[in-house]
Amino acid sequence: MEYEIVIGMEIHVELGTKTKIFCSCPTEFGQDENTHTCPVCLGMPGVLPVLNEKVVEYATRAGLALNCEIAHFSKMDRKNYFYPDLPKAYQTSQFDLPICTGGAVGIEVDGVKKDIGITRIHIEEDAGKLLHESADGTLLDVNRCGVPLIEIVTEPDLRSAEEARAFAEKVRNILEYTGVSDCKMEQGSMRFDVNLSIREKGSEVLGTRTEMKNLNSFRALIRAVQYESKRQIIELKKGREIIQETRKWDDAKGVSSSLRSKEEAHDYRYFPEPDLVPIVLEPSYIEKIKSELPELPEAKKKRYVDEYKLPEYDAGVLTTTGVTARFFEEAVALYNEPKQISNWMMVEIPPLLKENEQSMETITITPAQLVELLKLVKDKVISGTSGKEVLKEMFISGKNAGDIVKEQGLAQMSDxxxxxxxxxxxxxxxxxxxxxxxxxxxxxxxxxxxxxxxxxxxxxxxxxxxxxxxxxxxxxxx
Amino acid sequence: MSLIREDVTYVANLARLEFSEDEVTALADQLGAVLDYAETLSGLDTSQIKATEHVLAVQNVFREDEIKSCLSNEDALANAPESEAGCFKVPRVME
CATH class of the missing domain: 1.10.10.410 (Arc Repressor Mutant, subunit A)
Structure with missing residues (x-):
């Protein structure tokens, strides 16, 4: 029998607001434990939450960028569960009337293009952080409690680990472009939950699914999907039934294990949040945000091919992240040699970033500095080989190309x-x-x-x- | 529509409450009576009435995204029955 993997994803993204969703505490990452709290996010009795207007704006922007319908009317609900990461014993989220519905994102894997449906996007608060460091208890840091999140829920349209990865990367790319989140995986700004089931190929019926929560890297996402799909296929081949449950992915060991039975744990007894009033968005508000959306990766890639005459491959690489595209565009504005800039950005810069523990987000070289170097190479003042050495030195010393060429006597001998x-x-x-x-x-x-x-x-x-x-x-x- | 004992024990479990057999019986009766009373509402014709999504006739109450002062770590932990290393300390939970 031939099997088919069916995957739906939930992606949690921390929004890049200055303050939390319902109170004025800062959202800054990496602070001392329990120094960014107030009675609201600590869940003290009698406090009143007030929704951050930026959360509504960012969620609307994210929804539009992911081709969703923005709800005219949406509201907040309480999701009840007992776990000490939320002092209130409920999470303020959205249940039946989310802010965005019905979007889609196009992906391409091995030359095959397909659309992945987005069921909904809702806004909610993040939970606190549990530290398992104490000898006889669990420690709670409330700083992250109330940091605004959007949860993006997909249709079960994904069929492989590669598709899941392509989709996750595409969403990250789009959200980073729109500026609603820094999407820093290492800081937990983006986390994936995977719902996975197996069915006979060609069948229309979904198999029993398991859920893996909080995968925090693309690597973990791919490996978890590969492991879990293999595990389920083996179970089915042995004639066993899949148990609907939440499973924990252990990235160090590379295995998933049963966490808790799903049915009962998921009775969250949602009810409307009486302390927060409905969100009503007029078409004029939605239109305004739509008109302010930046050029998205797909459109940018097409423009790079049309306007700069770059090969599609180059255009794809340069538009992978907003910061890379911005760097490229600044360089081209100073120096109209798109292909030369593209070559150096794709071939020479990445290994030097790695060597100097930098990324395109933290790169110390400015587009103007790169352009100065490329002009020296183009005008044959230095050879391409020397150019690479100069670039290396620019990363280390931060000096300009012209100065390095002079100091090291690298100018070509044309005499x-x-x-x-x-x-x-x-x-x-x-x-x-x-x-x-x-x-x-x-x-x-x-x-x-x-x-x-x-x-x-x-x-x-x-x-x-x-x-x-x-x-x-x-x-x-x- | 009376409440049966299984409903009581199920909800009690979700709320992490423990009841004796007698208490479950009493609660099933009492909560059942409450639900029966609420059930009188279904005698009304609501086919022409828009569903109520929220009880308040207010909408769009927002605040600006501006940072205001927080509690100190000491104040935040002041009411905690137990604390350690600047954190609230709770009974050990599974990771």
Whole structure:
């Protein structure tokens, strides 16, 4: 029997607001425990939450960027559960009337394009952080309590780990562009839940699903899907039934294990939040946010191909993240050589970022500095090889390309007189090569060029040097 | 529509409440009576009435995204029965 994997995802994204969703505490990550709290997010009796207007704006923007309908009327609900990460013993979320519904995101895997449906996006508050460090208890840090989240829920449209990854990356890309979140996975700004089931290929009926929560990297997402789908197929082949449950993914061990039976745990007894009033969005408000949406990755990629004449591959790489695209566009604005800039950004910069523990978010080189270097290469002041060395030095010292070239004497030797003297000597010292060339072995030219580069420490202008070598050899053979 | 004992024990479990057999019987009767009373509402014709999504006739109460002062760590933990390392301490939970 041939099996088919069916996956639906829930993606939690922390919104990049300055303050929490229902109170004025800052959302800043990485602060001392329990220093960003107030009676509202601590869940003290008698407090009144008030919704942050930016949360509504960001959720609307995210919904529009993901092709959703924005609800004219939505409301907040209480989701009740007992777990000490939420002091109130309920999470304020949205149940039956979420702010966004019915979106779609296009993905492409192995050349096959498909649309992944988005069922809904709702706004809610994040929970606190439990620390399992105490010898005889669990410690709670409330700082993250009330940090605004959107939860994006998909249709069960995904069919493989690769599709899940492509979708997650696409969503991250779009949200980062729209500026609603920094999408920093390592800080938990984006987390994935995976609902996965197996069915006979061609069947319309869904199998029993399991849920894996809080996968916090693309790698964990892929591995968890691969492991869990394999596990379920083995169970089915053995004639066993899949139990509907929440499973925990252990990324270190690479296995998932049963966490709790789902049915009862999921009776959240939702009811309307009496302390928060409905959100009513007029078409004019939605239109305004729509008109302010930045150019999204898909449109940008197309423009790079049309306007800058870049290959589709280059355009795809450069538009992967908003910061990369912004860097590229700033460079092109200063220097109209899109392909040269693209080559250096795709080939030379990534390994140097890694070497210097930087990323495109934290890169220390400015587009203007890169452009200065590329002009030196283009004008043949330095060779491409020297250019790479200069770039390396720019990362380390932060100096400008021109200064490094001067300090290290890297300017190419195009002075024919000086080069002639060096070449005369090399040709005279290598009579065997001259003989070989005379016998018709053109390869010997390569050896002589190599000797010239060695003698000039790579600074010889290769084109000029080759012309002189040919002239000098001809003279010797005459 | 009276409440049966199973409903009482199910809801009690979700609310982490423990009752004796006698208490469950009493609660089933009492809560059942409450529900029966609420049930009188279904005698009304509501087919022409819009569903109530919220009891208040107010909408769009927002605040600006501006940071205001927080409690100190000490004040935040002042009412905690137990604390450790700047955190609230609760009975050990499964990770």
């Amino acid at each position: 024919t007189g000086e080069l002639e003297a060096i070449i005369e000597k090399i040709v005279a010292d290598n009579p065997k090569s001259v003989e070989d060339i005379g016998a018709g072995n053109e390869k010997a030219y390569g050896f002589l060029t190599g000797q010239v580069m060695k003698a000039t420490k790579g600074k010889a202008n290769a084109q000029v040097a080759n012309e002189i070598i040919r002239a000098v050899v001809a003279k010797h053979l005459a």
